[in-house]
Amino acid sequence: MQTPRYIFADDFSAFETYFKSVPGIRRSFKKGDSLWAAGQPFSPVYYILSGLALTCIHHEEGHRKILSFHGKGTVFPVYHGNRFKIERSIATQALEDVEALEFSPPQFRRMMEESFPLTETVIDWYASYVNLLLYETAHQEYNSAFIKLCNLLYLLAEREETEAGPVIYLSQEELADILAANRVNLSRNLSRLRQEGVIATSRKQIRILRPDLLAAHCSSETL
Secondary structure (H helix, E strand, C coil): CCCCCCEECCCCHHHHHHHHHCCCEEEEECCCCEEECCCCCCCCEEEEEECEEEEEEECCCCCEEEEEEEECCCEECCCCCCCCHHHHHEEEEECCCEEEEEECHHHHHHHHHHCHHHHHHHHHHHHHHHHHHHHHHHCHHHCCHHHHHHHHHHHHHCCCCCCCCCEECCCHHHHHHHHCCCHHHHHHHHHHHHHCCCEEEECCEEEECCHHHHHHCCCCCCC
16 A cells, blocks of 8 residues: 655656657756746646756745655646636746756646557656645645644655665755645654654654654554
8 A cells, every 4th residue: 555755756767768759848947946836827737857846835925835756857837728816826946956848738648648558657747746745635634733744754755765764854844845834843753752762853854763653653654
């Protein structure tokens, strides 16, 4: 059974040779550049060759909610034929230098028409994204702030394994923007995990020292 994921990568890597054979546009984005900014519709479709991007939604009162991260081997935004007003509140920014192939929506639609496996992968991607949104709205919403944090760290750590153990390269501000949490409460809950020996923190870095103890704090829907 799949668990929710915030980091999307390698979903479309099986099609990289195919994507490179199509006359797309090669794009380079520096760290901090916008792949597109709030106020713009979802127009280009990007296949990410390298790097990592962050997607967030901006509230009209100035709040920001981080939705997901998109890395090597994934497509974002994934093609659909609709135009939703809320898309103009969504922005995607390069967290590190990003190399990508750009396709127009009509072009990507033709590619889907030519390749049923690509269409299947698009459907599966949307199912995974809807699963994340359902998890956020129907499950995380009702957890305590501490359990929300543990769930998030657990799911992020699954994708950030290193030889020294899982490491999450996010600032406290970014964690707060994912959880839509108060920074003071977040700091208090991170301090609790440090005191329990579950994590060690440094600037924009959280190392998971005891994944087993972290899992013990998570909700069953997360594991």
